[in-house]
Amino acid sequence: MKTRGEFGFIDFIKEHFPVPDNFEGIGDDCAILPPQQEEMLFSTDLLMEGVHFLRNESSPEDVGWKAAAVNLSDIAAMGGEAIATFLSIALPKDAQGEWAERFIEGYAQISKLYGVPLLGGDTTSSLRDIAANVGVMGKCPKGTSIKRSGAAEGDTIFVTGPLGDSAGGLQAILDGEERDQDIKVLIQRHKRPSPRMKEGKQLRESGMVNSMMDISDGIASDLEHILELSGKGATVELERIPVSDELRRAGEKYGWNVPAMAVGGGEDFELLFTAPAEIAEKLGFKVYPIGKITGGKGITWTKEGKEVEWEIKGFKHF
């Protein structure tokens, strides 16, 4: 496929992302956004070929979707609303045509679904590997964004949905499992995660949530961040960690260690939060209590009321 050249590619991007009134998007040295009366949130994530995705295993649309999704999820994790994203992409020669355009299509799909404009970025060549960096700007009424550091003793620990699906999907891809309906669902959850934007905002608006983050590295590792920053401990009841029917069935069929996937697997992008137990009845959506914040240190894992050894390391890049 003949490429459009760098400026043609930029035009292709512009066509996919309408710029809202009062904003200036691609085309000048900077994007321009109107003054913001609320506090501002910002997060950024860099996806590298060979580390975060493989070109022969992920469609470009899926990579584009996920690049935006993981960033939007960081805004959800503070209870914020996303204002805009910014995309930098480095493309080796063999990705400058079709691959790049299909990436943009996936990125545009999720951007449209969540109503978030792309306002700027950078395009460059790359010697070998594709690199895609997304930055996301969000907002929250002043002083209301929910941090990791606010967990209070006695809080119930909740998650917004089943865990381990993404890990199951990845396992199925790696093992080349036959793609029955359950496997298809898991792979979809791995490749096209849904950031919990609406849930994050509602949780913030409840005024009851003391700490929150998104589950990107696995709950074992992510909950530790909340505990460290809050100076607290936790007990987690393993049997209460929600697991989808698809993962349970696939796990039985293929002999997977489903609890390990649910506890140690990352990239589900569900929200992990701590709040008084009553919050569960005050939300318009289901949340899953999995444990309690204590005055101690670290995580105590229990199964049917008994303490169990459970050591799972979260993901570290180096």
Place this chain on the structure above:
Amino acid sequence: MKTRGEFGFIDFIKEHFPVPDNFEGIGDDCAILPPQQEEMLFSTDLLMEGVHFLRNESSPEDVGWKAAAVNLSDIAAMGGEAIATFLSIALPKDAQGEWAERFIEGYAQISKLYGVPLLGGDTTSSLRDIAANVGVMGKCPKGTSIKRSGAAEGDTIFVTGPLGDSAGGLQAILDGEERDQDIKVLIQRHKRPSPRMKEGKQLRESGMVNSMMDISDGIASDLEHILELSGKGATVELERIPVSDELRRAGEKYGWNVPAMAVGGGEDFELLFTAPAEIAEKLGFKVYPIGKITGGKGITWTKEGKEVEWEIKGFKHF
């Protein structure tokens, strides 16, 4: 050198960048910034090893400096003030220790010089090449940021300093020229460009500037952007394009095509702007008039009053 690991590296970064009051930096899902009464600016640039720098030719400190500099320059180009930067960095195994830390030191030097905090980012591994993406947030009183699109017929075209030094420095590196004092100056200008933050702000505050951008791809290419977006043409007097004494002397010594470097060379990061001629006497710093905005189309190059053919393509990545 033993690496500190990803979390140790993040701590190393935190030590180098104090977080201002009312801001929350590294450590949560998002950075938090106070509400912004002014309009917001945002720009981002991705530097790839092998494309933007070579590990055996640039010191890590220089790469870190330049990664921040090129972004700050985009804020200067709108007349804005930088609020904060965000850094994503992907590191192959052999860059995870000393290289990464020295990069951060260079990045911290320029950040301190311009008083801009680093508030967040992402660290990840890379299979092979280093990738570093910087995002920069800035601000400007509402409606005052200077765009590329406002050039008016009769405007004088100015630049804020000599052009071609960076191209000369690069040429000297590529040719392995002996590093006399002139060459050292040119190489320094190539490796450690100074974004014109103060000048950009003063130009905006003058209220007289109709269009502005920074010179990153070479004036021949960059001026075209202003002309296209403004629907105007320009005449440029080649002999008025300012060239430093260092570049002139080095050019004579090594037989370089100095005018081609000044017109076609990028990365000087001086500002290019158009305004009524009188502005030159109203600023606290020297600016160089190089031509006029006309009602025509494209650039007409002249030399001693005669039109000359001059075709230099600016840099495109693909």
